[in-house]
Amino acid sequence: MLGDYALPGDKQELRENLGLDRPILVQYGDYLTGIVQGDLGISIHSKRAVTEEIWERIPASAELMMGAMVVALLIAFPFGILSALKPYGILDSTSMLVSFLGVAMPNFWLGPLLIILFSIQLDWLPINERGGLEHLILPSITLGTAMAAMLSRMIRSSLLEVLGEDYVLNARAKGLPERQVILKHALRNALIPVITVIGLQIGVLLSGAIITEAIFDWPGMGSLLLDGIYNRNYPLVQGCILTIASIYVIVNLITDITYAWVDPRVRLS
Amino acid sequence: MTMFRNKWTYLGLVIIILFILCAILAPWIAPEDPYKINLVQELAPPGEGHIMGRDINGSDILSRLIYGARISITIGLVVVLISSFVGILLGLISGYYGGWIDLLLMRLVDILLAFPGLLLAIALVAVLGPSITNVVIALTALGWVSFARLVRGQVISVKEREYVLAAKTSGQSDIRVMVLHILPNIVSTVIVQATFNIAGVIISESSLSFLGLGAPPGTPSWGAMLSEGKQVILDAPHVSFFPGLAILLVVLAFNFVGDGLRDKFDPKTGRE
Numbered sequence A: 001m002l003g004d005y006a007l008p009g010d011k012q013e014l015r016e017n018l019g020l021d022r023p024i025l026v027q028y029g030d031y032l033t034g035i036v037q038g039d040l041g042i043s044i045h046s047k048r049a050v051t052e053e054i055w056e057r058i059p060a061s062a063e064l065m066m067g068a069m070v071v072a073l074l075i076a077f078p079f080g081i082l083s084a085l086k087p088y089g090i091l092d093s094t095s096m097l098v099s100f101l102g103v104a105m106p107n108f109w110l111g112p113l114l115i116i117l118f119s120i121q122l123d124w125l126p127i128n129e130r131g132g133l134e135h136l137i138l139p140s141i142t143l144g145t146a147m148a149a150m151l152s153r154m155i156r157s158s159l160l161e162v163l164g165e166d167y168v169l170n171a172r173a174k175g176l177p178e179r180q181v182i183l184k185h186a187l188r189n190a191l192i193p194v195i196t197v198i199g200l201q202i203g204v205l206l207s208g209a210i211i212t213e214a215i216f217d218w219p220g221m222g223s224l225l226l227d228g229i230y231n232r233n234y235p236l237v238q239g240c241i242l243t244i245a246s247i248y249v250i251v252n253l254i255t256d257i258t259y260a261w262v263d264p265r266v267r268l269s
Numbered sequence B: 001m002t003m004f005r006n007k008w009t010y011l012g013l014v015i016i017i018l019f020i021l022c023a024i025l026a027p028w029i030a031p032e033d034p035y036k037i038n039l040v041q042e043l044a045p046p047g048e049g050h051i052m053g054r055d056i057n058g059s060d061i062l063s064r065l066i067y068g069a070r071i072s073i074t075i076g077l078v079v080v081l082i083s084s085f086v087g088i089l090l091g092l093i094s095g096y097y098g099g100w101i102d103l104l105l106m107r108l109v110d111i112l113l114a115f116p117g118l119l120l121a122i123a124l125v126a127v128l129g130p131s132i133t134n135v136v137i138a139l140t141a142l143g144w145v146s147f148a149r150l151v152r153g154q155v156i157s158v159k160e161r162e163y164v165l166a167a168k169t170s171g172q173s174d175i176r177v178m179v180l181h182i183l184p185n186i187v188s189t190v191i192v193q194a195t196f197n198i199a200g201v202i203i204s205e206s207s208l209s210f211l212g213l214g215a216p217p218g219t220p221s222w223g224a225m226l227s228e229g230k231q232v233i234l235d236a237p238h239v240s241f242f243p244g245l246a247i248l249l250v251v252l253a254f255n256f257v258g259d260g261l262r263d264k265f266d267p268k269t270g271r272e
Helices: A008-018 A024-036 A050-085 A090-104 A107-121 A133-163 A166-173 A178-216 A221-230 A234-262 A264-268 B007-029 B061-097 B099-114 B117-128 B132-158 B162-169 B174-210 B222-231 B238-265
Strands: none
Touching (some): A050 A234, A090 B238, A107 A178, A107 B174, A178 A221, A178 A234, A178 B117, A234 B117, B061 B132, B061 B238, B099 B132, B117 B174
8 A cells, every 4th residue: 555665654644544553353353343434444545434335336236236136037037937838849949058058158158149249249338337227228137137037947946846736726627717827826836946946046146246247337335345356355245245245244134035925825834 | 878967967977078178288278378468359259379369468268278277276276175075084983972062063053054155255365464375265165165054964864874873882972983984985976066065166266356355466367367258248258258158067067977876876856
């Protein structure tokens, strides 16, 4: 921070300013006390509060996550349901192959490929940075594809299992239209395991977002974390990781609660 | 009589063999020195003399890909070998003895598995500083967990079988029972897991290098090459294209082989 030729006095002053001259346990104690009070320390380079810097980035990160989620659900549900209705048919085999590719495809390659196709060759969509909805499309697809692939297989197998149950047979025997049997009776029950997977996948989205943000120069928490790592801005790095991890824990908690809400059997037991 | 039921497994095997050959024979089969700077032909598109084109420094992308195979396979194998060894050891102890040591180890496993691996890897590398060695350390520190959990579960299901009890009652030492009687029965599951893990490690290493947290700039690591390609994607999309294709093929190949091995060792589970 001071360069290689800093004077000893300046070094000493900086150490005192950053609190590095105190015993390590005291520093740690202060840090923990700070966290409890919602203070993540001061970002070394900008001299601003870490919480403030993170807070600014949250809207962009949230936007990207929501976009990816929408993409994943929009792809996964139609494909999952249609595959389950005709297992081993053409659509099912195709979606299986595509989802195999979707899982194996690293998103730091999918992103550039989408840019090459839609921004350079076809010139339909903008490349970088945040802006209107058209800026959100490519990053969302990049981040959401792996989740869509996994989720559509999950919906398929879960729905297939439920379709063999007696209450589905009963619904059909009552003469309900097939559409209603699938959407109302079968899909609702099939959703239970799917919700868990969505919750768990959010963790994958959180770490995938770091890469996606790097590809598209997206000003979210992931790029903030990377900047912090490159500049050895440790308070910032700690703050970002702590925030991302907390979001993950909270999302898992919400998933568990939703789970009980969707499935009364869990609530009763 | 065929060895594998699924033809994809053979495709995977072929790709893996080619990939390993590339890594071993790199100095002999690479058309050029991967570090050779040739600014006259900077970013040349695929064409004669360079079928995959040239990168920012005018280096031949094919040659860099071939050398990059060395980095990917070395990191993949080193990480999986060390982490499977540690995981097997801890899993055996945890499953065999149970009690407080099992409780302690499995809580640690739960904590590590609770978070997305890449996030932890990024956090670890952030602390240790970006370098290939630290990538190996970070991925190993996280990799043993899945093996420990797997082995522990298998040990618990195997240790009550008659042949293990027979070995114990005949007075054999704990270590002998674990190594000679339990381990051979779970080794196939570990091999399947290891195959999938190699694919995972290769992706993680490329991701970290892509983010600038792994191989230093200029190294022919596939992830780092993609990151360089991103900077010139408007002028030279081919720089991004080929390294990504290589990663995809190798990862798919390990997944195919993993699937094939799983079907072979345990015909009951099959595809989910």
